[in-house]
Amino acid sequence: MTLxxxxxxxxxxxxxxxxxxxxxPKRAHLVRRLLKDPTAVVSIVLLIVIAAASFAAPLLTSxxxxxxxxxxxLGPPAPGHPLGFDGVGRDIFARLLYGGQVSLIGALIxxxxxxxxxxxxxxxxxxxxxxxxxxxxxxxxxxxxxxxxVILLVVMTALGASTSTAMIVFGVLMSPGVxxxxxxxxxxxxxxxxxxxxxxxxLSDARIMRRHILPVVAAPTIIQAAQMFGIAIMIQAGLxxxxxxxxxxxxxxSMLSDAFSNIYVAPQLLVWPGLALTITVSAFALLGNAxxxxxxxxxxxxxxxARRKARAAKSAARVTPSAKTPAIVLSDDAASDDDDAAADxxxxxxxxxxxxxxxxxxxxxxxxxxxxVDGISLTVRxxxxxxxxxxxxxxxxxxxxxxxxxxxxxAQVTAHTISFDGRQIAGLGRNAMNELRGRRIxxxxxxxxxxxxxxxRIGFQLVEPxxxxxxxxxxxxxxxxxxxxxxxxxxxxxxxxxxxxxxxxGGMAQRVLIAxxxxxxxxxxxxxxxxxxxxxxxxxxxxDLMRSxxxxxxxxxxxxxxxxxxxxxxxxxxxxxxxxKIVETAPxxxxxxxxxxxxxxxxxxxxxxxxxxRRALAAxxxxxxxxxxxxxxxxxxxxxxxxxxx
Amino acid sequence: xxxxxQHRPGAGRSxxxxxxxxxxxxxxxxxxxxxxxxxxxxxxKGVSLSIRxxxxxxxxxxxxxxxxxxxxxxxxxxxxxxxxxxxAGDRISGINKKQRRALSDDLQVxxxxxxxxxxxxxxxxxxxxxxxxxxxxxxxxxxxRVRDLLDQVKLxxxxxxxxxxxxxxxxxxxxxxxxxxxxxxxxxxCDEPVSALDLSNQARVLDLFIEIQERTGVAYLFITHDLSVxxxxxxxxxVMYHGEIVESGDAGAVTSxxxxxxxxxxxxxxxxxxxxxxxxxxxxxxxxxxQLAAQDEQAGAGVGGDEAHSTDPSREA
Numbered sequence: 001m002t003l004x005x006x007x008x009x010x011x012x013x014x015x016x017x018x019x020x021x022x023x024x025p026k027r028a029h030l031v032r033r034l035l036k037d038p039t040a041v042v043s044i045v046l047l048i049v050i051a052a053a054s055f056a057a058p059l060l061t062s063x064x065x066x067x068x069x070x071x072x073x074l075g076p077p078a079p080g081h082p083l084g085f086d087g088v089g090r091d092i093f094a095r096l097l098y099g100g101q102v103s104l105i106g107a108l109i110x111x112x113x114x115x116x117x118x119x120x121x122x123x124x125x126x127x128x129x130x131x132x133x134x135x136x137x138x139x140x141x142x143x144x145x146x147x148x149x150v151i152l153l154v155v156m157t158a159l160g161a162s163t164s165t166a167m168i169v170f171g172v173l174m175s176p177g178v179x180x181x182x183x184x185x186x187x188x189x190x191x192x193x194x195x196x197x198x199x200x201x202x203l204s205d206a207r208i209m210r211r212h213i214l215p216v217v218a219a220p221t222i223i224q225a226a227q228m229f230g231i232a233i234m235i236q237a238g239l240x241x242x243x244x245x246x247x248x249x250x251x252x253x254s255m256l257s258d259a260f261s262n263i264y265v266a267p268q269l270l271v272w273p274g275l276a277l278t279i280t281v282s283a284f285a286l287l288g289n290a291x292x293x294x295x296x297x298x299x300x301x302x303x304x305x306a307r308r309k310a311r312a313a314k315s316a317a318r319v320t321p322s323a324k325t326p327a328i329v330l331s332d333d334a335a336s337d338d339d340d341a342a343a344d345x346x347x348x349x350x351x352x353x354x355x356x357x358x359x360x361x362x363x364x365x366x367x368x369x370x371x372x373v374d375g376i377s378l379t380v381r382x383x384x385x386x387x388x389x390x391x392x393x394x395x396x397x398x399x400x401x402x403x404x405x406x407x408x409x410x411a412q413v414t415a416h417t418i419s420f421d422g423r424q425i426a427g428l429g430r431n432a433m434n435e436l437r438g439r440r441i442x443x444x445x446x447x448x449x450x451x452x453x454x455x456x457r458i459g460f461q462l463v464e465p466x467x468x469x470x471x472x473x474x475x476x477x478x479x480x481x482x483x484x485x486x487x488x489x490x491x492x493x494x495x496x497x498x499x500x501x502x503x504x505x506g507g508m509a510q511r512v513l514i515a516x517x518x519x520x521x522x523x524x525x526x527x528x529x530x531x532x533x534x535x536x537x538x539x540x541x542x543x544d545l546m547r548s549x550x551x552x553x554x555x556x557x558x559x560x561x562x563x564x565x566x567x568x569x570x571x572x573x574x575x576x577x578x579x580x581k582i583v584e585t586a587p588x589x590x591x592x593x594x595x596x597x598x599x600x601x602x603x604x605x606x607x608x609x610x611x612x613x614r615r616a617l618a619a620x621x622x623x624x625x626x627x628x629x630x631x632x633x634x635x636x637x638x639x640x641x642x643x644x645x646x
Numbered sequence: 647x648x649x650x651x652q653h654r655p656g657a658g659r660s661x662x663x664x665x666x667x668x669x670x671x672x673x674x675x676x677x678x679x680x681x682x683x684x685x686x687x688x689x690x691k692g693v694s695l696s697i698r699x700x701x702x703x704x705x706x707x708x709x710x711x712x713x714x715x716x717x718x719x720x721x722x723x724x725x726x727x728x729x730x731x732x733x734a735g736d737r738i739s740g741i742n743k744k745q746r747r748a749l750s751d752d753l754q755v756x757x758x759x760x761x762x763x764x765x766x767x768x769x770x771x772x773x774x775x776x777x778x779x780x781x782x783x784x785x786x787x788x789x790x791r792v793r794d795l796l797d798q799v800k801l802x803x804x805x806x807x808x809x810x811x812x813x814x815x816x817x818x819x820x821x822x823x824x825x826x827x828x829x830x831x832x833x834x835x836c837d838e839p840v841s842a843l844d845l846s847n848q849a850r851v852l853d854l855f856i857e858i859q860e861r862t863g864v865a866y867l868f869i870t871h872d873l874s875v876x877x878x879x880x881x882x883x884x885v886m887y888h889g890e891i892v893e894s895g896d897a898g899a900v901t902s903x904x905x906x907x908x909x910x911x912x913x914x915x916x917x918x919x920x921x922x923x924x925x926x927x928x929x930x931x932x933x934x935x936x937q938l939a940a941q942d943e944q945a946g947a948g949v950g951g952d953e954a955h956s957t958d959p960s961r962e963a
Contacts, residue, residue, distance in 0.1 A: 192762050193762045196755075197822075200754060201776060203780050391847075535709055536871060537911055540914075540931060544932075563917070565917030568923075588921050592921055608848075613880075613897045614879065614881055
């Protein structure tokens, strides 16, 4: 389920393409997007101010941050000393500014060390794999298991106390995190087809790494670096608080330590280093989040999909019945949008199961809205199979989803009528819709595998809806599920019932989903490209199954497909969709025998079924192989000169 | 494309003038088995095939049949454990990386998925110049060549400045074709290049393939699961099943009057876009299925059995 697909002959894809993009977008886009995010702007401004103030310390104050004066111990603010004096009479403002320098430089050292170690080793381990990967991953895991603060304390006592040494060591301790992140991104991207294509184009490994892999790694590494900055500053302050680091050096951590020792006398001393630390660390954390949102949004695909799904479920049916929009209604046999045909579909008939009238689906875009379903009308009678056929982007899936009430909340759906069995279902609440979905309207999706939850056994996924909808006991539901599995042609229902989705093939998974879809005896089955992901021989079997189930239970069915062969196989009536409109509706035989609309004719002409096979290549080198392969038909076997393969 | 110098692996060219351009002989590809001491999985079990210059050989089969693996082995992307592949008389299986890179002049690829085969972060111009720059072509010549290539695949001239995501599936596949053509290869491995496309785009892209072949004389190894596609574009067809070629021959014959039961099954399973003929075909298919089931019962187990449960660890779609 996506927004309008970019396919079709139109030139530029709409925003749906953004969902497809995977890697780091162009830098200019990134900066622009970052500047649109208020969080990012605030945190960047804060960090710039903090850094500028720290490094301009000699200009901002003339006081020496390290010079104690007993006369000023815990002294109040004075001219030239805006924040007063600390426990040994040092200027707090100066210490704050110079301490900022130490903190930022220290954190920078740690992050640079972590990146310098983590990125190259991660790249190498992910790309080359093998022994280096094994050793490096093992080392990384071991390092991560060691408590950092203990190591730092040990190293500090052994090597002497300097903040930069501490931060170098901390950088080393953080590097496994970077290593693992980079390695994971490389492993993901090296399987991409475009890396294979680059290899076939003759690019060397170094070049592939630089051109195709490094840019993908950059985004997550930058995000991670922002987070590491904050962590490094905190750890550093902690060490300094414990008294590690040069005592001559002013730092936020040592200021805290000083404030702590005077906590009963002058608690206000905690405020300034505390504020400095909090603001800086929060700014880095927020910057990290903002970076992730603007640049990592595409890198973290599954969570986005999960969010969309969650939202779609939450929205349930948000179809608003409208009486205002002009009706463009097609009767069953009208080929164009004749106005006088409008009343036809609305007249209730005894055997009419589903009536959709003037359905319109639009998505808001930056420049207004993009209409993906543009005033279509559709009728499904009891026991009738209606094919909804069209190319990608024609809106056929969006139509099916709006009947099911499963469109994302940003979709603006309006319709004169969506009525099911005489009852208006447009605008039904979530609970009422849930009552309908699964129980009276079944759904068979396109991708069988992604529609089974990998963490639950198949049996559970079949039993649960039946218990919910039909109120069966566990044992009854199981018995029914096993019966259904046998009915859909699964040889060993018990085994499949207990299996996890990854243990069965795609064809089996689709049978399971069909079993699930018909488990509550729905009157209407909506199948969205149910066989597109399957092999052709499996497709034939699944179509046989759907046909027999449909006949046996007299279900109405909407079959969304782009394959005219499938339409010819199973559909009674066909609606052809083009860019959101139904251009032609006709009984299947009539449509194939006598297509009316030019678009239908174009599509039917595009099928390759009856194309004339190319003649065998004129015997250029055929004589040389010793066989006149080009002229004979099947007798000789020119592709297997040795004849050993078959 | 004169700017590209011709690298030839080895020197056995003169001895091979009689041989087809690309020869695959008894090819075996094995992937390590899953789990400790598991037997390796044989994706290809001794496959032989040949392609002559300017010819299209269609390779048809279902997922898990090993057809994609065969294409990847020719490109040096799958581990060859037995048999050999010869190009222009020279062995190209098991060659080192440098020799493989030299082959990129002659051997190119168009992958199935136009969404993942183009780097989403690179402009079309960068994607198309990359193989040229690698071959030592100057940037100005490469840019000139790109304009020519865009023209050949019928994309607008300004396409070069845009990112792949701004194009539809059919247009992306044209970009992938342009990339494959950039260095005037002799053989292009086409791995399901139209199966992700809409019906009307599919026909147009196939016709583009044919037109390019007629103009440049490039040979295609055309991998697909669709018999009607294979009939449209191929001179000869080989049908793969479970890592073996079960039937091969002239395209018209194999796709209209197949002899092997698996090919017959494949042909009858594809629905015809005509309700009347489809009714007939469905009846034929069901009759064949009953026949095969009866045979299976007699023989214990047969080739035309249930749907494949084997999983192919290679990149089969």
